[in-house]
Amino acid sequence: MxxxxxxxxxxxxxxxxxxxxxxxxxxxxxxxxxxxxxxxxxxxxxxxxxxxLVCPPPPPSSFFLANGGQGQGPGKWVRPAVDIVKVNVDAAVGRDKMAGFGMVARDNAGEVLAAAAKFATLALSPTVAEALCLRWAMELSVHLGFRRVQFETDYLPLFQAWKKANGTSYLFSIIYDCRSLLSAIDYVDFSFVRRQGKFCADYLARHAFTFQDVVWIEEGPPGLSSFLCSDILASMPDST
Incomplete structure (x- = not known):
């Protein structure tokens, strides 16, 4: 099979x-x-x-994903180490500046530990939306008791700002908040993945306007299943 x-x-x-x-x-x-x-x-x-079990419909035309560039990250979802929880995050920003956040946490077997979606009724730029989405996902991870976590984004400007670590803009104040949350986590990694590697978080972010503010434990909404299956298959070790 x-x-x-x-x-x-x-x-x-x-x-x-x-x-x-x-x-x-x-x-x-x-x-x-x-x-x-x-x-x-x-x-x-x-x-x-x-x-x-239909594929999810396309999002309303007023919603689009922030394009953070492809960079050099992996082009598919990669399983984390055995003792690590991988949390993929993504934000979708509408032309009305409203935003949808999505996150999914999985273990080494690809099993869903938690999934969440949040509709943010705030005027946001794509970069700020991605940063706020990361902070939201980190807060959730702390509340869910994850202690060894790899956070993953496809938004290159956020990843670059995280590595820079200092600045005076609102973006860096959010990053500072994120770093302050990490004291409650034993191990943290923050990495970049190309868009093909985070379709699950993409789906949740795009449909946050429907889900509003929901956290699923050890499962996700029905429309997420096909993306989860694709990630598991793509991450299988090459038998050759």
Whole structure:
């Protein structure tokens, strides 16, 4: 199965990849219902369930992702070390200057420890929005009890400002707040990833206007499933 899915992901069009993932997830649900609830499901019902696992619709035209540049980070989601929680963060800013924040925390197996979305009713620039999103994600991580954390952003200006570490602008005051939160965490790493490596946080940020202010523990909204599956498959070790 791993070999088959590796072939699907690398050789097939994105729509085919999504369709295969939906069908497999629906089959897995049916398997669980049979084993744990003794409810057999027909193939027709399995396929019907698969059709409900649609890709998330595009966000309203008033929402766009801040373009932070590609930089030199990895182009896919990479699993953290065994004892590390990886927290991907992203902000989406509307033309009305409203912002949506998204974060997802996963372990080395790719399992979701927490996911969250927040709609910020503030007038924000993309850079400030990304910084506030990071601070929000760090606060959540502290409250959730994560003690060894790797935060990851695709917004290069924020990553560069973090490395610079000092300045007099509002951006640096937010970064200072972020650093003050880290005293409650035993180990912290902050890294940059290209956009392809954080589609889960992207999805949550884009749809924050729908979710408003929600934290999911050990799960996420239904529309997140296909992105989680893609990340897990992309992060699998090369068998060769």
């Amino acid at each position: 791993a070999e088959f899915m590796g072939w699907v992901v690398t050789e097939m069009e994105l729509q085919v990849v999504a369709d295969v993932q939906r069908i497999l997830f629906s089959m897995w649900e049916a398997r669980n219902k049979l084993i744990f609830e003794e409810k057999p499901l027909s193939m027709a019902s399995i396929l019907a369930r698969a059709t409900t």
